[in-house]
Amino acid sequence: MKTALKIAWRFLTASKGQSLLIAIGIAVGVSVQVFIGSLIGGLQVELVDNAIGRNTQITITARDRGDYVENYQEVAGTLEEAGLGVKRVSPVLDASGFLRVGQDDYPIQLRGFASSNADSIYRLTEALVSGALPESGQVALGINLAQEAGIEAMDTVTLATPRGNTRDVSVSGIYDLKTAALNSRWVLTDIALVQAAFGYGDVASAIEMQAEDPFQADQIAVEMAGLLPQSLKVDDWKAQNEQLLSGLNGQSVSSLMIQVFVLVSVVLAIASVLAISVMQKSKQLGILKAMGIRDGSASVIFLAEGFLLGIAGAILGVALGLGLTYAFTRFALNPDGTPVVALLVDPQFIAISALVAVLSATLASLIPARRSARLDPMEVIKNG
């Protein structure tokens, strides 16, 4: 074994150029894997964060349309303490109405939040363009609505209910949630204002929250439904966003496919180069066999070559891949200087890529190793 390793090492170092070339070949494969993996991982995280992370992931509403959640504070408290893996539990009362500016009525959805958790879910503080979040009796408007109606922070506006009641409120600030539909419809305020303006009692229309792991939302929802009274139903983002979910899955699968094909090409490259190397070294192998090296040891020589090349290629490849990744975040920038895609450097993924490269290099050397085991010393001795 030790003898075979020593011979393998010497074979590799004797033809440095060739060994370096193979190692670089493996390294390119590994670096592409690391880079593509980080790129797609980053895209995924960004997409998940944008699409799901800034929104409610699990929503509790009354089972019957038009009904409300009565004891919402109590339910919210129970959920936070139940250890279901949910966070940012935020009761909300939604109501449709109008924003009256002069002669014009703008249709709006008034959202009355009962807790500052809403700020965490929708990242409202981050979204503020001017002014502040609404305090009691104040509202915040979306930027599209504000521009359309010509309203600025600290202005006073009139809210009108479908039944014709009106109420004057002051605008605490303008926000931009990066979604035009929300920016032109949502008017944010506290729950008491909505309850008073629309003549509701102490009720909420929904309890919104996020999951610790967004992808567990469906399971948590099922568990939660078991704890809650029959009159309430639980929805999760997965059930409501099948398209997004299948898009995310598609991305994962295509990323996996790319990696598999890169891997296959690396394996084929190593196998073919090592096969040629067996031909080149067949004379040496014949001599070693005449001197009594076992067939097993003769094959270990090539397995060891594959293993060593795999390790060298993996180290080089990880360095190259991280370099590429760094260069990408450094030079592929948006006009505002942020990276086009924030790459995700996942040490576990990189370790797995490196390990897979070493394993596949060793595996690829199985074919030449078998040839080496079968080689008959007579082939060499006879042909001189």
Next chain:
Amino acid sequence: MDNIISLKGINKIYGSEIKTQVLTDVNLDIANQSFTSIIGASGSGKSTLLNIIGTLDRPTSGSVIINGTQTTRMTRSALARLRNETIGFVFQFHYLLPEFTALENVLMPARIRDGRVTPEAMERARELMRLMGIERVQNNNAAKMSGGQQQRTSIARALINNPRIVLADEPTGNLDSDSTEVVYDILRDINERFKTTFLIITHDRRIAQKADRIIEIRDGRIFLDLPNQLAKNLGEQSA
């Protein structure tokens, strides 16, 4: 004296469609500690005979007994072990591993046997290289030596595991006559010193006469088998 090599009814046929019989009914016993030369024209089958004795090649029929062991049915791995421990090979081409130095080449069979280089093996390697007069080039790369030095290195390699048998196929075929003379004197010296059995193929009758016994192969059969003094006399007559 015991026979260390014993061949019984050896036939060797190459090819499956067009059959070529290279050896026909060869029976041969080689005495322990003897020094035998095999002569014959090229294509006579002498190299095939040597390769069969060395277990590098298998006979089509017949049995090969080496050091009292029937080799015909041995596994490849058992044969490898037998070659490593009992037989030393010297070929017409030195067949050194160009990736290693002269000393490392000499040590290779010992490394294969022990899995490492023992101090005893190292000592023996140095002694053999001194005997061969190549101690000064021991750290040279095998490819960077003269033909004579390479061949002497390969002889040292054949002897490192102190084999009972050394098989040599025209070991001086690529050397000038002075070097040839020196190499044969060394082989003869080792034969006497270490009691190693030598079986040497040569085309040079002048060299053959230094042997205890001359065997001539013609068309795959033993044509002539002259023992001891008779061989020497014959050599003198022809010279």
